[in-house]
Amino acid sequence: MADPIRTAVVGTGYFGRFHANHYAKNPRAKLVAVVDTDAARGRAVAEEFGAESVPDLASIIGRVDAASVAVPTPLHYDVARTLLEAGIHVLVEKPITHSVETADALTRLAAERGRVLQIGHIERYSSAYRTLSQMMTDPLYFESYRIAPWRNRGVEVDVILDLMIHDIDMIIGLVDSPVESVDAVGTPVLGRNVDIANARITFASGCVANVTASRVSYKIERRMRVFGRSHYLNCDLGEGKIFGYRLRGDPMTEGLAAIATETHEIPKQDSLANEIEDFLDCIATGRKPLVDGRAGSEALRVASRINESIEDHLRQVNSHLGPHTRAGE
Template identity: 35%
Template sequence: MGLLGVGHLGKIHLKCIRLARAHYDLIGFYDADTDMARHVAAEFNVKAYDSPEELIAASDVVDVVTPTPTHFALVKQALLGGCHVFVEKPLTETLEEAKELIELSRKTRKLVQVGHVERFNPALLALGDLTVKPYFIEAHRLAMFNPRGVDVSVVLDLMIHDLDIILKLADDEVADVRASGVAVLSDQPDIVNARIEFKGGAVANLTASRISLKNMRKVRLFQPDAYISLDLLEKESQVVRLFEQNSKDIPAVGQQFPLDTPKGKRIIHVDQPDSGPVNAIQMELESLADSITNGKPAAVSIEDGYRALALAHRIMEAVNDNQRKLPQPTV
């Protein structure tokens, strides 16, 4: 594996590739910042390549952890160079670029996995084979202000994590999108709320903010037989279900509470499943190796990355449409 980009996140990937040594040999990296490249090469005792072309030519798999505007060109170059690709989210800047990469991936028969790392969050993994079919989804992703990443809307910066999750959990086509947002500290919306309606009737309400006084990453799922709470920041999950009093389906593990209802006594069962600690980035990189070795689809496919990006663009368009309808301030 060769690594493209050794900025803040790129260095984390570098460490995780080395942790995944049973799956990959890290041959080196390329970074356009020559001073940064020289420093990282010395610090981590790893080869710095002089160009992306040289790195790609020496690699079987390329890990792209560079600014989003560079994703399209680098992923295309890697695919044409015969490499499988891991690329950080979002897949590309534009939908046209993403479509071209999908076609190229199919043509070259090389896998592209997109780095929607929350798919590997222990809170989500802990659900295991639990049947999840939500009627209503509520997600809050709040972050304290950080100048890094403010060149794009908070939708692409933060909300896109939750868009990928809800598209996976809802497993349905989007029927309608409504959204509003406000730019407070940057030129792009810093806080956005979106309502997403699916063709099957499910509804998702999402809020993303990068101007909060605290960090929060929570997803709540409501369905007829369960309430599921995911704390992606604390990596904890909780599943609350209602059973008939003498039901044989009540799990042995978890807490039980009696409840009087108009239909008689019921049992509330509360479970806090635990998947154990994981290194999510290492895990997603290893999953790509498993897909390559065993001929399986990527855990987060290039098509998944496209769907999340397409929904993000619909939300940003809805924000713009809503802003045009609002009365403009007068001087």
């Protein structure tokens, strides 16, 4: 058996702790260290999973082969760049970076250094996504809803980068066609950044996606509906169920007998375990990750276009409002 891949986790907050747990449990990896400027938090995670707590990136260079980056989004680029330049394979939590320019630069750097750059779009590693991709053919229209109550975590970015980008990435992967146009609306509600947004994304194939995200809801809902030429699928990502209709004959002559209903219970899987296993396997085999730098950059590119459309709409709204009632301020 090959020697385990020496790993580290940079950032031991909510997601970083989960990454450390999975590296510690995976037989293909050895968790060497965790990095955090909060010494107490870093020590607690290191002690929990049998690793060393170190204060900075310099302390792990030369000691690890791969690292997860789970720091706040504005720090993704600088941290990932330092690691890649040191020859370390990198798994970056979503979104890849805070800007399209830095995302593209990071992707180029990984290619130049021959290192794996994987982006943590965790929904692509879920059993729900895998099941939906196998059942779906020729999609024409998507509806997705990702809503949740307000929380303090993640509000340094807008709801597009916090929540909607999951569905953007999934839909891009399912449609497999270039994005042609984007039209969106949204507004801040409780925070300084946009908290609720709706986007209409049109693909070159003719497929259209209507995507909604909110972090000011009273409930949690993660649902995606797909309409195709001969089927309709409703995927509850939270509950792990897919139900829908599929055409089996000619409804004009056979009536309802030509329409079959279907319900599928999605097998429970640990999506982060799948994501980290893919990362480790890519390092070992040299193959491309399911969500590489290019995929992460494209999801961010579409998210940026959505933000630009929202900003345009807010400017139009503000032009019709008085000076003391500006939307988004």
